[in-house]
Amino acid sequence: MGILDTMQTRVWVVLYWYSEQIRSTSNRRRLLLRSLPPFSGTDKGISRKEWPMSDKGGKGFTLPNGKGVKSTPLKDAPLKDSSAKSKKARNVQFSSQGSKSDKSAPASSKANSGKGGKGDSGIGGKKEQEPLQLKVENELPKGAKCLMDCEAADILQGIQEQMVILSKDPTIKLPVSFDRGLQYTKKSTHYTDPESVRRVLENLKTYGVTDGEICVIANVYPETADEVFALLPSLKARRIMLDDPVNDVLSELAKLKKSA
Amino acid sequence: MFFHIVLERNMQLHPRHFGRNLRENLVAKLMKDVEGTCSGQHGFVVAITGIENIGKGLIRDGTGFVSFPVKYQCVVFRPFKGEILEAVVTMVNKMGFFAEAGPVQIFVSNHLIPDDMEFQSGDMPNYTTSDGSVKIQKDSEVRLKIIGTRVDATEIFCIGTIKDDFLGVINDPASV
Numbered sequence: 220m221g222i223l224d225t226m227q228t229r230v231w232v233v234l235y236w237y238s239e240q241i242r243s244t245s246n247r248r249r250l251l252l253r254s255l256p257p258f259s260g261t262d263k264g265i266s267r268k269e270w271p272m273s274d275k276g277g278k279g280f281t282l283p284n285g286k287g288v289k290s291t292p293l294k295d296a297p298l299k300d301s302s303a304k305s306k307k308a309r310n311v312q313f314s315s316q317g318s319k320s321d322k323s324a325p326a327s328s329k330a331n332s333g334k335g336g337k338g339d340s341g342i343g344g345k346k347e348q349e350p351l352q353l354k355v356e357n358e359l360p361k362g363a364k365c366l367m368d369c370e371a372a373d374i375l376q377g378i379q380e381q382m383v384i385l386s387k388d389p390t391i392k393l394p395v396s397f398d399r400g401l402q403y404t405k406k407s408t409h410y411t412d413p414e415s416v417r418r419v420l421e422n423l424k425t426y427g428v429t430d431g432e433i434c435v436i437a438n439v440y441p442e443t444a445d446e447v448f449a450l451l452p453s454l455k456a457r458r459i460m461l462d463d464p465v466n467d468v469l470s471e472l473a474k475l476k477k478s479a
Numbered sequence: 480m481f482f483h484i485v486l487e488r489n490m491q492l493h494p495r496h497f498g499r500n501l502r503e504n505l506v507a508k509l510m511k512d513v514e515g516t517c518s519g520q521h522g523f524v525v526a527i528t529g530i531e532n533i534g535k536g537l538i539r540d541g542t543g544f545v546s547f548p549v550k551y552q553c554v555v556f557r558p559f560k561g562e563i564l565e566a567v568v569t570m571v572n573k574m575g576f577f578a579e580a581g582p583v584q585i586f587v588s589n590h591l592i593p594d595d596m597e598f599q600s601g602d603m604p605n606y607t608t609s610d611g612s613v614k615i616q617k618d619s620e621v622r623l624k625i626i627g628t629r630v631d632a633t634e635i636f637c638i639g640t641i642k643d644d645f646l647g648v649i650n651d652p653a654s655v
Contacts, residue, residue, distance in 0.1 A: 364483040371481035378526050394515025396582035400525040403581035439563050449644040450563045
C-alpha cells in the first residue's frame with residue numbers, strides 16, 4: 220500500500236510537471252504572438268488612440284514644454300511639427316501670444332501680446348510658425364480649394380437635400396458637425412449669388428492676394444478698406460498698391476449684398 | 480474656413496460585404512468612418528462630396544480583409560491662426576466667454592477682451608462696457624480673431640481675441 224501510494228504520488232508529480240511544461244510553452248507562444256506588430260493594414264487612418272507612446276519620441280518632450288508660454292527655440296521644432304503630426308501628439312499649438320493656460324498667464328504678458336497681436340514679426344520671428352498672419356496655403360495639401368461660406372452653404376445644402384432622399388436607410392446619419400457647419404454657413408451668408416462674389420474677388424488675385432485672404436474678406440464682409448487692412452495685416456505692407464482695388468471690390472460686394 | 484479638398488484613405492472591407500454592392504458598401508463605410516471626424520492637418524471633415532477613385536484591393540496577410548485605397552473629395556472646416564471669424568457666444572463666465580463657429584469651439588479669455596468691458600454676473604452673465612453701450616452675453620454674435628488652435632480626438636478648440644480693431648460684438652440679441 221505504502222509503495223503504491225508513493226508510485227501514485229510520483230505519477231501525479233510527473234503529470235503535473237508535464238502539464239506545467241505545456242502551459243509554459245503555450246504562454247510563450249502567446250507572448251510571441253503578442254509581440255508581433257499589428258497587421259499594417261488596420262483601418263485606423265485617422266484615430267490616434269492606438270499610436271504607442273514611444274512612437275513619437277518627442278511626445279514626452281513636447282507636452283510639458285508645450286504648456287509653457289516662455290518658449291525656447293528648441294520648442295519651435297516640435298511646435299512646427301505638431302501642425303503636421305498633431306494627430307499623434309496632442310500638442311497645444313498656441314502661439315506665444317495666446318497662451319494655452321490663460322488662467323495662469325500673467326496679465327502683463329497678455330497685454331503685450333494683445334498689442335503684438337497684429338502680426339508682430341518680433342515675436343513671430345522666435346517661432347518658425349506664422350506671426351498671426353493667415354498662411355493657409357502652407358498648411359494644407361496642394362489642390363485644396365478655399366471655399367467662401369456662401370459657396371460652402373450651397374454645397375452643404377445640396378448634400379442635406381440628398382440625405383432627405385436617402386434617409387429611408389436608418390444606418391445613414393449625418394454627423395453633428397455637419398449640422399453645425401450648415402447652420403453656421405446659412406447664418407453668415409450675406410450675398411445673393413456666390414459666383415458673382417467669386418468673380419469680383421478674383422480680381423484681387425492679380426494683385427497677389429492669396430485665396431485664404433480673399434475668403435476671409437468675403438466671409439467677414441468689411442465695410443471699409445481700413446477694416447480690410449486692419450483685419451489682414453499681411454495686406455498692410457502692400458496697402459499703397461491695394462487700396463484702390465480693395466475699394467472697388469468693396470463697392471461691388473455692397474451691390475451683391477443680400478437685403479437683410 | 481471651409482475647404483474643398485481631396486483626401487486619401489485605406490479602407491478595409493470584410494469579405495461578407497463583397498459582391499454586387501462592393502463599392503456601395505465601401506463608400507458607406509467610408510462615410511461612416513470619416514464624416515464627423517477631425518484631424519490636426521485637415522480639420523473637421525464636414526461632408527464627403529464625391530469619390531474620385533477607388534484603387535485595386537489588396538488582401539491583407541493573415542486576415543481575409545481587403546484593403547482599398549480610396550481617394551475622395553470632401554468639405555473640411557479648419558480654423559487657422561490669424562483668421563477672422565464670426566461666432567455665437569454660448570457661455571459667459573468670469574474667465575472669459577465661449578463661442579461657437581460651426582463645429583469649432585472658441586474661447587476668449589478675459590485678458591483678450593478690451594479692458595473697458597467688465598464682467599457682470601447674474602442671471603445672464605455678460606461683459607459690458609462702462610457706459611453700457613456694448614454687451615456680450617449668450618447668443619450674441621461676435622467677430623473674433625483666432626490666435627491659437629488645439630486638436631482633440633473629436634474636436635478642435637481655439638483661443639480667440641476681440642482686443643483688436645474691428646473685432647467684437649456684431650449683433651446684440653437684446654436689441655433684436
